[in-house]
Amino acid sequence: MRHQKNKGLWWYFVSLVFIIILVFILISSPLVFLYIHFGNLDAHGRNPFPPVMTIILFSLVIGTTITIMVGRKILSPITGFSNAAKEIASGNFHIHLDESHRVREIREVAHHFNIMVQELRSIETLRNDFVVNVSHxxxxxxxxxxxxxxxxxxxxxxxxxxxxxxxxxxxxxxxxxxxxxxxxxxxxxxNQEMLTELINYRLDEQIRQALLLLESLWAPKQLLLNLELTELLYYGNEELMLQVWLNLLGNAIKFTPEGGEISVTLQLTDSGISASITDTGIGMTKNVRKHIFEKFYQGDPARSAEGNGLGLPLVSRIVSLSGGTIEVSSEPGLGSTFTIVLPVAT
Structure with missing residues (x-):
């Protein structure tokens, strides 16, 4: 196999412009010669070839100089992209390209490159945190x-x-x-973009079923349950939605002291199907509320043995795949309210 030398893009750019200049000179030289000839310059004893060669050499020098200067100016961002890509390949996700280039296309490429690096950095951080947390x-x-x-x-x-x-x-x-x-x-x-196995079922009956499954947790604490459940049909994944109620109700029971109260409402609103679970438990600080949907986050480290910090992230993902939203309002000592809004099937 014949050895092939690696040539940079800058070398090909200079070569291409050089060839273009050379072709231009070869085409224009006969015209210059004819101008000199018919202009009777030779009648005065002047040789036409030195001026032609002078024009050719001058054009080559000027054209090559301009090509080198312009080529370096235009191709330097590409060299920067190449070096940045090498850094990313080696695991360095803290690269940032300059987005102030005069050429609009180069600015856009640099901007999207920086966005890509930021996403890769976030994914790498998430992966490392996930491995550390799972191991722990x-x-x-x-x-x-x-x-x-x-x-x-x-x-x-x-x-x-x-x-x-x-x-x-x-x-x-x-x-x-x-x-x-x-x-x-x-x-x-x-890794899913949409839910499967969707069926029509009674959402109010599913919430009651979840409470019955958790009876062994709330009955010994003598919690008061207030249920206001409107009879509603819902089109969704029954198994996953049951997981939502079990997690939310389980948390409400866990963080509500003995003799406390848990209220569950289900109703049809202009925004869709709204379900709220309110407890009179210990509540949450603003900082805890910001992180409760993050994987492995434990708002109360003392209770880490009672959970693994995956319940609420799981709830959030199921609700999101169902096309709904989940919000929480809470204050320390005043309990918490989780509100889920699900779309109505059309």
Whole structure:
């Protein structure tokens, strides 16, 4: 295989302009010669060839100089793009190109390039955070399982100690199962652009069903439930929407103290189907409200063993895929209200 030299774009640009100048000279030289000839300049003993050669050499020098200067000016942004692309390929996502070039097309390319780099930087940050968080979330229950399993090997354990350790192992195993299940669900939903398996069903009955499934959580706390559920048909994915109610109601129950109150309303409004879940729990600060839909975020680290920070991000993604919106209003000590608005099937 014959070796082929690598030539830059600037070299091809200079060569192309040089050839154009040369062709122009070859075409114009006979015209100059004819002008000199018919202008009777030769009658005075002047040789026509030196002026022609002078014109050719002068044109070559001036044309090549201009080509080099203009070529470097025009092609320098492309060189910048190439160097920036190499940096990105090596993992450096902090590159920023100058967007103040005089040429509009180059400005636009630089602008879109910077947007691309910003998105790649965000994705890389999210990926790193996801790996760190997943590792941490798995490490905690695994360490608990290992620790309590080691304690079970101790001789002369009492029945109470044995039951306590096995109970902690079971709880940690359930936490792992819940975490892995939620990770799989949210990963699948993040790669979906639309929901499938849509059917018509009673949304008010689904909310009641969710409350019945959670009865073992709210009944011991003697919570007061206020339900104002309008009979409504909804066209959507029944299984995923049930997950929404289970997560929101589960959080309301978890953060509401004994003897508290949970109100659930469902009604048809001008904006669509509106569902609100209000509790009289501990509430949230402004900073917590800003991050509750982020994966693995725990507003109260002391309660990290009770969840994995994926419930609300999962709810947000399901609502978004359903074409709806979710909002939260909350103040510390005054409880929280989650409001979901879903579109009405037409």
């Amino acid at each position: 979330e798995f490490k905690t229950p695994l360490a608990a399982i290992e620790g309590y399993a080691t304690l079970l090997q101790e001789p002369n354990l009492t029945r109470a100690e044995h039951d306590e350790y096995t109970g902690m192992i079971i709880d940690s195993a359930r936490q792992l199962s819940s975490l892995s299940g939620n990770i799989l669900k949210i990963s699948k939903l993040e």
